[in-house]
Amino acid sequence: MKIALFPGDGIGPEIMTEARRVLDALGLPGLVLFAGDVGGTAYRTHGHPLPPETLEMAKAADAVLFGAVGDPACDNLERHLRPEQAILGLRSQLGLFANLRPATMFPGLEDMSALRPEVASQIDLLIVRELNGDVYFGEKAMRVLDDGRRQGYDFMSYAEDEVRRIAHVAFRAAQGRRGKLCSVDKANVLETSQLWRDVVIETHAEYPDVELSHMYVDNAAMQLVRNPGQFDVVVTGNLFGDILSDQASMCVGSIGLLASAALGERQTEFGSFGMYEPIHGSAPDIAGQGKANPMAMILSLAMLLRHSLGLEAEAARIEAAVGKALQDGVTGADLGGSAGTTEVGDAVLARL
Ligand SMILES: NC(=O)c1ccc[n+]([C@@H]2O[C@H](COP(=O)([O-])OP(=O)(O)OC[C@H]3O[C@@H](n4cnc5c(N)ncnc54)[C@H](O)[C@@H]3O)[C@@H](O)[C@H]2O)c1
Ligand SMILES: CC(C)[C@H](C(=O)O)[C@@H](O)C(=O)O
Ligand SMILES: [Mg+2]
Incomplete structure (x- = not known):
C-alpha cells in the first residue's frame, strides 16, 4: 500500500x-x-x-x-x-x-454552526462535484480589444460524456444513502447547464429508485442556509460545487472540518x-x-x-x-x- x-x-x-x-x-x-x-x-x-x-x-x-x-x-x-x-x-x-465533499453535522457542534442549531442539526449531505471540466479547464486568456479595452475570458463547457459519468457517480451515491439526488445548475441562463440538466434527466432512467430534483444554483445557495436538511446528494459542476462546498462548511461550523x-x-x-x-x-x-x-x-x-x-x-x-x-x-x-x-x-x- x-x-x-x-x-x-x-x-x-x-x-x-x-x-x-x-x-x-x-x-x-x-x-x-x-x-x-x-x-x-x-x-x-x-x-x-x-x-x-x-x-x-x-x-x-x-x-x-x-x-x-x-x-x-x-x-x-x-x-x-x-x-x-x-x-x-x-x-x-x-x-x-x-469530487466527494460530505458535510454532516457533528453531534455537540450545533451551536457553532452559522445557522440556528435546530436547522444545523439536520445537515447530512454529500456534494458530488465534477472536477475535470467546466469553466476551470476551458480556453482562457486576457486580450486587448480593438478599441483598446482589456478583456478577460474563460470558456465554459461540458460535453455530454463528462456530465453522464459524474451523474452515474451521484446516482449511485444516492442509492447508498437516502435515495435523493438534487442536480444544481443554471439552466435558465447557461447552455452548458441546459445540457447538464438534459443529460442528468437521461441518466435518471437507469436509476428509477432515486428521487431526482433540479435546482438553480442561486436558489441552492439560499436553500442550503434556509433548510440544509432537505439535501441528501447534490450533484453539480466544478465551479458551483467549489462555491457551495465552502458555504456548506460554515453551515456545519468551520471550513476546517470538511x-x-x-x-x-x-x-x-x-x-x-x-x-x-x-x-x-x-x-x-x-x-x-x-x-x-x-x-x-x-x-x-x-x-x-x-x-x-x-x-x-x-x-x-x-x-x-x-x-x-x-x-x-x-x-x-x-x-x-x-x-x-x-x-x-x-x-x-x-x-x-
Ligand atoms: N485545495 C487547495 O489547495 C486550496 C483550496 C482553496 C484555496 N486554496 C488557495 O489557498 C489560498 C488562500 O485562499 P483563501 O483565503 O481564499 O481560502 P482558505 O480556505 O485558505 O482560507 C479562508 C479562511 O478560512 C480560514 N481557514 C481555512 N482553513 C482553515 C483551517 N484548517 N483551520 C482554521 N481556519 C481555516 C483561513 O484562515 C481564512 O480566514 C489561495 O492561494 C487559494 O488559491 C487552495
Ligand atoms: C485552489 C483551487 C484551485 C481549488 C478549486 O477551485 O477547486 C479550491 O478552491 C478547492 O476547493 O479545492
Ligand atoms: Mg474551493
Missing part, C-alpha cells in the same frame, strides 16, 4: 503533520509513504508547482494525501506557474473527475485510486501560527483509507475519534475554542 503525501503551502505542512501522526498510530502493516513537493514550495525548489517527479510519485501510489496550495507571493506569476496549478494539474492528469475525495476510474488492488484533501486552502492569514484546525485533513485521511485502501474499520475509527474530540469541546479558534493544531491532533490521537 503506497501513499504519496503532498503537504504543499501555508498551513498544509502543519495539518499534514497531524494526519501523519494519526496514520502512524494506526500501525498499518505494509504501508509505504512518499513525500513530494507541490505548489509554491515546489515552484521555489523545482521552478514548477507540479514538478514531473511529483506527478510520477502520484501515479505510482495507491492514493495521494494532499494538504493545500496557495501563496500570495505567487499571485502575480504567469498562471501556469501559480501554486493552484498543482492541484488542478493532478486532478486533470490523474483523471480524478468525481474533507474531500477526488476519484476517477482507476482501480488498484486495494480500492479506487484517489486524491484526498481538505476543502479549504493554505490559509496564509494563519499559516505558521499553529492555529489551523487539522480535522479536515485527518478526515481526508479517513476517506483515503475507506475509498483507496478498503480499510473501512480504520476510517470509521478516525471519524469517531474526531467526533469524540469535538463532542468533548476540543476546538480551535475557528470553532470558538483555544486549542492549537497540535493539541487538536493530540485530542484525536487520544481518542483513536
